Amino acid sequence: MSGGGGPCSALWEGLRVLFVCGSRSVFGFSRVLRGSPISGLQPRCPYCLPGFSVGAGVLRTPPACLGCELCGSASSRPARSRSRRWAWMALRRTCSHCPCRRTWRVWHSELTSAKVRAPRRRRRRGPTAMRRTGRAPGLARTRTTRKNPQTLQLISKKKSLAGAAQILLKGAERLTKSVTENQENKLQRDFNSELLRLRQHWKLRKVGDKILGDLSYRSAGSLFPHHGTFEVIKNTDIDLDKKIPEDYCPLDVQIPSDLEGSAYIKVSIQKQAPDIGDLGTVNLFKRPLPKSKPGSPHWQTKLEAAQNVLLCKEIFAQLSREAVQIKSQIPHIVVKNQIISQPFPSLQLSISLCHSSNDKKSQKSSTEKQSPEDHLYVLEHNLHLLIREFHKQTLSSIMMPHPASAPFGHKRMRLSGPQAFDKNEINSIQSSEGLLEKIIKQAKHIFLRSRTAATIDSLASRIEDPQIQAHWSNINDVYESSVKVLITSQGYEQICKSIQLQLNIGVEQIRVVHRDGRVITLSHQEQELQDFLLSQMSQHQVHAVQQLAKVMGWQVLSFSNHVGLGPIESIGNASAITVASPSGDYAISVRNGPESGSKVMVQFPRNQCKDLPKSDVLQDSKWNHLRGPFREVQWNKMEGRNFVYKMELLMSALSPCLL
Amino acid sequence: MGVTCVSQMPVAEGKSVQQTVELLTRKLEMLGAEKQGTFCVDCETYHTAASTLGSQGQAGKLMYVMHNSEHPLSCFALFENGPCLIADTNFDVLMVKLKGFFQSAKASKIETRGTRYQYCDFLVKVGTVTMGPSARGISVEVEYGPCVVASDCWSLLLEFLQSFLGSHTPGAPAVFGNRHDAVYSPADTMVQYMELFNKIRKQQQVPVAGIR
Numbered sequence: 001m002s003g004g005g006g007p008c009s010a011l012w013e014g015l016r017v018l019f020v021c022g023s024r025s026v027f028g029f030s031r032v033l034r035g036s037p038i039s040g041l042q043p044r045c046p047y048c049l050p051g052f053s054v055g056a057g058v059l060r061t062p063p064a065c066l067g068c069e070l071c072g073s074a075s076s077r078p079a080r081s082r083s084r085r086w087a088w089m090a091l092r093r094t095c096s097h098c099p100c101r102r103t104w105r106v107w108h109s110e111l112t113s114a115k116v117r118a119p120r121r122r123r124r125r126g127p128t129a130m131r132r133t134g135r136a137p138g139l140a141r142t143r144t145t146r147k148n149p150q151t152l153q154l155i156s157k158k159k160s161l162a163g164a165a166q167i168l169l170k171g172a173e174r175l176t177k178s179v180t181e182n183q184e185n186k187l188q189r190d191f192n193s194e195l196l197r198l199r200q201h202w203k204l205r206k207v208g209d210k211i212l213g214d215l216s217y218r219s220a221g222s223l224f225p226h227h228g229t230f231e232v233i234k235n236t237d238i239d240l241d242k243k244i245p246e247d248y249c250p251l252d253v254q255i256p257s258d259l260e261g262s263a264y265i266k267v268s269i270q271k272q273a274p275d276i277g278d279l280g281t282v283n284l285f286k287r288p289l290p291k292s293k294p295g296s297p298h299w300q301t302k303l304e305a306a307q308n309v310l311l312c313k314e315i316f317a318q319l320s321r322e323a324v325q326i327k328s329q330i331p332h333i334v335v336k337n338q339i340i341s342q343p344f345p346s347l348q349l350s351i352s353l354c355h356s357s358n359d360k361k362s363q364k365s366s367t368e369k370q371s372p373e374d375h376l377y378v379l380e381h382n383l384h385l386l387i388r389e390f391h392k393q394t395l396s397s398i399m400m401p402h403p404a405s406a407p408f409g410h411k412r413m414r415l416s417g418p419q420a421f422d423k424n425e426i427n428s429i430q431s432s433e434g435l436l437e438k439i440i441k442q443a444k445h446i447f448l449r450s451r452t453a454a455t456i457d458s459l460a461s462r463i464e465d466p467q468i469q470a471h472w473s474n475i476n477d478v479y480e481s482s483v484k485v486l487i488t489s490q491g492y493e494q495i496c497k498s499i500q501l502q503l504n505i506g507v508e509q510i511r512v513v514h515r516d517g518r519v520i521t522l523s524h525q526e527q528e529l530q531d532f533l534l535s536q537m538s539q540h541q542v543h544a545v546q547q548l549a550k551v552m553g554w555q556v557l558s559f560s561n562h563v564g565l566g567p568i569e570s571i572g573n574a575s576a577i578t579v580a581s582p583s584g585d586y587a588i589s590v591r592n593g594p595e596s597g598s599k600v601m602v603q604f605p606r607n608q609c610k611d612l613p614k615s616d617v618l619q620d621s622k623w624n625h626l627r628g629p630f631r632e633v634q635w636n637k638m639e640g641r642n643f644v645y646k647m648e649l650l651m652s653a654l655s656p657c658l659l
Numbered sequence: 660m661g662v663t664c665v666s667q668m669p670v671a672e673g674k675s676v677q678q679t680v681e682l683l684t685r686k687l688e689m690l691g692a693e694k695q696g697t698f699c700v701d702c703e704t705y706h707t708a709a710s711t712l713g714s715q716g717q718a719g720k721l722m723y724v725m726h727n728s729e730h731p732l733s734c735f736a737l738f739e740n741g742p743c744l745i746a747d748t749n750f751d752v753l754m755v756k757l758k759g760f761f762q763s764a765k766a767s768k769i770e771t772r773g774t775r776y777q778y779c780d781f782l783v784k785v786g787t788v789t790m791g792p793s794a795r796g797i798s799v800e801v802e803y804g805p806c807v808v809a810s811d812c813w814s815l816l817l818e819f820l821q822s823f824l825g826s827h828t829p830g831a832p833a834v835f836g837n838r839h840d841a842v843y844s845p846a847d848t849m850v851q852y853m854e855l856f857n858k859i860r861k862q863q864q865v866p867v868a869g870i871r
Contacts, residue, residue: 405749406747406749407747407749414747416732416733416747417732417733417734417745417746417747417748417749418733418745418746418747419733419745420730420733420735420745420844420845420846421730421732421733422660422729422730422845423729423730423731425660426731426732
C-alpha cells in the first residue's frame with residue numbers, strides 16, 4: 001500500500017474505501033470510482049499497488065500474491081477469485097497471523113449481519129437506487145456494496161453520530177473543567193482578599209510555606225515571654241458540590257492551644273477570710289463569648305479572644321510575680337490561679353484568672369456552680385489599663401531616636417543629669433509602683449468609699465431627725481473621691497445650714513473638712529466615721545435652736561458645743577444652749593448629747609411658780625419678774641414632727657402675743 | 660530645689676575641725692532638725708594643656724569638675740567667672756579622652772563631706788572640707804526649699820542662719836547679686852562651692868591656728 005503510514009493505517013484506509021464505495025457518500029474518492037466507468041478511464045485505486053488497477057469494475061490483471069500487508073509474511077491464501085472487488089482484495093491482504101485480522105473479522109461479521117438484517121429494505125430500495133445512480137447492476141459493483149448499502153448507511157450514521165457525540169462530550173467536558181476552575185479561582189481569590197484583610201489588622205510573616213501571625217503585645221511593649229504565634233490556614237474542608245454555608249470563610253486561623261477559649265481577670269473583695277481549702281479554686285462564671293461585630297470576619301473574633309486570653313495571662317503573671325517579690329506586713333498569697341491580699345484587717349482582696357477552654361468539661365462545671373456576682377469591674381478594667389500603661393512605659397524607654405552617648409532609659413531620666421535633678425525629683429521619676437501595689441491601693445480606696453457610703457446611708461435611714469444628705473461627686477480620681485455631707489432638719493433647710501462637711505476619702509483614711517475650716521482625719525475604721533457623724537448630728541440640733549432663736553427674736557444666753565457638765569457621753573461631747581424669750585420672762589435650756597439625746601428645760605418667772613417658798617430677802621414685787629427654777633419639758637410628748645418644729649412651737653407658746 | 664547659701668564656718672578657738680562640726684550639728688539637733696543621711700561635694704581641677712595655649716603666653720584657665728550628691732546624676736564643669744556646664748556623669752569619661760586639652764592638676768582634689776539635716780523647709784548640710792588626708796575647714800550649706808527666687812527669701816535664710824551660726828553669719832553670696840530676681844539654679848550652688856574651695860585653698864598657704 002502506498003498511502004498508509006503503517007500496517008494498521010492500511011487496514012483502516014481499506015475500510016474507509018469500503019465505506020465510501022458502499023455508501024456512495026460525498027467523499028471525492030468515491031466520486032472518482034463512480035465516474036470511472038462512464039468516462040471509460042481505468043481509475044486506479046489510490047490505495048492500491050501500481051498495476052492493481054480497476055477497470056470497469058473488473059481486475060484486469062490477476063493479482064499476484066502480495067503477501068500480508070501488515071506483517072509482511074507471504075500469504076498462504078491467494079485471492080479467491082478475480083471477481084472480487086479490489087477493496088475486498090485490499091482488505092484481505094492480511095494474513096491470519098496478523099493481529100488486525102481479528103478486527104477485520106469483526107467488521108466483516110458485522111457487515112454480514114447488517115446485510116442479513118435488512119434484506120427487505122434492500123430489496124425494495126435496490127432497483128430504484130440503481131436506477132438513480134444510473135449504473136447498471138452488476139457493473140463494477142462489489143458484492144458487499146450491493147448486498148448491504150443499508151447497513152453501511154446505518155453504520156455511517158452510527159459513526160457520525162458517535163463523532164458528533166464525541167464532540168459534544170468533549171465540549172461538555174471542557175465546560176465542566178472551566179466551571180471547576182472558576183470556582184477554584186474564586187476561592188483562591190477570596191482567600192487572598194481575606195489574607196489582605198487579615199494583614200490590615202495583624203502582623204503576618206511567611207516562614208517556609210506557612211503563614212504565621214503574631215497576636216502578642218510584644219510590639220506594643222509587652223515583655224511577656226509567650227510567643228503568641230498563630231498560623232493562617234486555608235479552609236479547604238468544604239464540599240464544592242454542596243451549598244456553601246453563609247459563614248464560610250476560606251481563611252482560617254489556628255491559635256495555640258493554651259490561648260483557646262475565653263479568659264478574664266476576676267477581682268473581688270470578701271469580708272471574711274476563706275477556708276484554706278477554698279484557696280485557688282475559683283469557679284469560672286459562664287460568660288458568653290463576645291459577639292462578633294456585624295461584618296467582622298470569624299477569624300477576627302477568634303484572634304481577639306486569643307489576644308485577650310494572652311493579655312489576661314500576662315496580667316496575672318505580672319501580678320503574681322509582684323506578689324511574691326513585694327514584702328508586705330501580711331504577705332500576699334499566690335495559690336494556683338488566685339492572688340490573695342489583705343488590704344485592711346478582716347478584708348481580703350482576691351484577684352483570679354479565669355480561663356475556660358471550649359471543652360465541655362469546664363463549661364459544665366461553670367454552669368453547675370455559679371457564685372454571686374461580686375466582681376469589681378472597675379478594678380478589672382483598671383488592671384487592663386495599668387498593664388497597657390506598663391507596656392507603653394517599656395516602649396517609650398527604648399524610643400528612638402536616642403543620643404548615642406546617653407544611657408538608655410526614660411527621656412526624663414536621661415535629662416535628669418544635664419538638668420541637674422535633685423534627689424527628690426529623681427526619686428519621683430524612679431518610684432514606679434507595681435501593678436499589684438496600684439491595684440491594692442485602688443481596691444482600698446474603692447472599699448473605703450463604699451463603706452463610707454454604706455455608713456452614711458445606714459445613718460440616714462436609721463435617724464430621721466436630723467436628716468443627713470450626701471452629695472457624691474461624679475468624677476473621682478482612682479485614689480481619691482469626695483462627698484459633701486449636709487445635716488439638716490426637715491422644713492428648716494434654709495435656716496439650719498451650719499453643718500456642712502466635706503469628706504475626702506483617700507486610700508487609707510478619710511479627711512473631713514468642716515465648714516469652718518477645721519480638718520479632722522479619720523482612719524479607715526467604720527466606727528470612727530459613724531461616731532463623728534453622730535456627734536455632728538447632735539451638735540446640729542443645738543445649732544438649729546440657735547438659728548431658730550435668731551429668727552424668733554429670742555436671745556442667746558449661752559452656747560457651748562462641748563459641755564463639761566452632766567453625764568459623760570461615750571461618743572463625743574454634749575452641747576448646750578440657753579435662750580431667753582424676747583420679754584425675758586422665760587428661758588429655754590437645751591442639752592443635746594449624741595448618746596443621751598436631748599433634754600429641754602424651761603425656766604418660768606417666779607410669780608408663776610406657786611410652790612416657791614417666800615423668801616425673806618426678796619420682798620419687793622419687782623423681783624417676782626426674775627426667772628425661777630427650771631422645769632423639764634416632756635419632749636417626747638410634745639407635738640411636732642421634728643426637734644426644731646417642737647422647739648418652734650415651744651418658743652411661740654412662751655412668747656406673749658403682741659397683738 | 661530651692662535657694663541655697665553656702666558659707667564657711669571658722670573653726671572655733673581652741674577646738675579642732677571635728678569638734679566645731681560636732682558643736683554645730685548638736686545645735687541643729689537641738690533646734691529639732693532631722694538627720695537625713697550624708698552628703699558629699701567634690702571638686703577636681705583641670706589645667707588647660709600647654710600645647711593648646713596661644714603663643715602670647717596667656718595664662719591657662721582653670722576648669723573645675725564638680726559632683727554633688729544632691730544631684731547624683733549630674734556633673735558640673737565650671738570656669739572661674741565663666742560658664743557652668745551641667746552634664747550627666749558620663750562627662751568624667753569624656754574628660755579622660757580630652758587629656759590633650761585639659762590635664763588634671765595633681766593632688767588638687769578637694770571635697771566636703773558631712774551630714775544632711777532637714778528642718779521643715781530648710782535643708783542644712785554641715786561638712787568638713789578635706790584636701791587629701793587633712794581637714795581644711797567647715798562648710799555650711801542651707802537650702803530653703805519652697806522658693807526659687809533668691810532675693811525673695813534671702814532675709815528668711817539669713818534669719819535662719821543667724822539662729823545657729825550666731826555671729827558667723829555670712830553676707831549674701833555673690834551669685835545672688837549676679838542674677839537679680841532670677842530663678843536660682845543648681846549651678847549657682849556649685850559656683851558658691853567652687854568659690855568656697857578656692858578660698859580654703861588660698862588659706863592653706865597661710866597656716867591658721869586651730870586647724871590641724
